[in-house]
Structure formats: C-alpha cells, structure tokens
Amino acid sequence: MSAAELKGKRGVRRLINALGYSRDGLLAAWRNEAAFRQEILLAAIALPLALYLGKTGVERALMIASVVLILIVEILNSAVEAVVDKASPEKSELAKRAKDMGSAAVLLSLLNAAAVWACLIWP
Numbered sequence: 001m002s003a004a005e006l007k008g009k010r011g012v013r014r015l016i017n018a019l020g021y022s023r024d025g026l027l028a029a030w031r032n033e034a035a036f037r038q039e040i041l042l043a044a045i046a047l048p049l050a051l052y053l054g055k056t057g058v059e060r061a062l063m064i065a066s067v068v069l070i071l072i073v074e075i076l077n078s079a080v081e082a083v084v085d086k087a088s089p090e091k092s093e094l095a096k097r098a099k100d101m102g103s104a105a106v107l108l109s110l111l112n113a114a115a116v117w118a119c120l121i122w123p
Contacts, residue, residue, distance in 0.1 A: 025075065033078045035106070036071070043067050046113075059120050066113035073109040077102035 009017055029036040046067045054060030080102045088095040 029075050029078055033074070036074050036078065039070050039074055043071060046117075053121060062116050063120060066109075066116040070106070070109045070113055073105050077106050 030040070047064055050060055050063035050067065054063050081099055084095045084098050
C-alpha cells in the first residue's frame with residue numbers, strides 16, 4: 001500500500017489500520033527485543049503490585065504510569081536502533097551516539113520508576 005493510499009484513509013478505517021500497526025509494533029518488540037520481554041515481565045509483576053500497594057488512585061496511577069513509561073521508552077529505543085542499523089550498517093560515531101542516547105533514555109525511565117515507587121512505598 002502506498003503512502004498516498006494510507007493518507008486517504010479516514011474515520012473508522014483509519015482507526016482500525018492504526019490499531020493494527022500498533023499491534024504489529026508490539027508484536028515486533030516482543031519477538032525481537034529481549035529487553036522488552038524482560039520489561040513486560042517486570043510490568044506483569046509491578047502492575048498488580050501497584051494496585052495493591054497504592055493507597056489512593058493518584059498513587060496507583062503514578063506507579064502504573066512509571067512502569068508503562070519504561071515500555072514506551074524501550075519501544076522508542078528499539079525503533080531508533082532499527083533505523084540507525086538500517087541507515088548506517090557500518091560503524092559510525094553518530095550511530096553509536098544515537099544508540100547510547102536511546103539506552104540512556106531507558107535507564108532514566110527505570111530510575112524514574114524506582115524513584116516514584118520508593119517515594120510512594122516509603123513516605
């Protein structure tokens with residue numbers, strides 16, 4: 001399907017297509033990224049814990065959002081790495097920098113989740 005055909009989609013058809021692309025992205029992350037699978041395992045443990053440990057709706061939301069943010073950042077990091085690998089298969093300082101920055105973003109999201117949980121569990 002060409003870009004022009006995709007742009008012409010409107011309404012419910014566009015929404016259905018977007019949901020399909022999102023499903024494909026999640027499946028690609030699951031199949032190709034070990035770190036994403038590990039973080040899904042973390043989320044499978046952390047999300048029920050957040051519902052149990054959070055005392056208020058806001059606390060639960062903060063705990064859940066901090067874990068979901070890890071998954072979001074990991075998917076974006078994986079996308080950056082895929083594009084960099086496609087665009088620059090040979091070694092390049094710019095490619096290394098882009099990949100390192102993506103990795104740093106994942107680390108910061110993990111530290112953010114740890115800080116949110118620590119603040120809420122040990123007030």
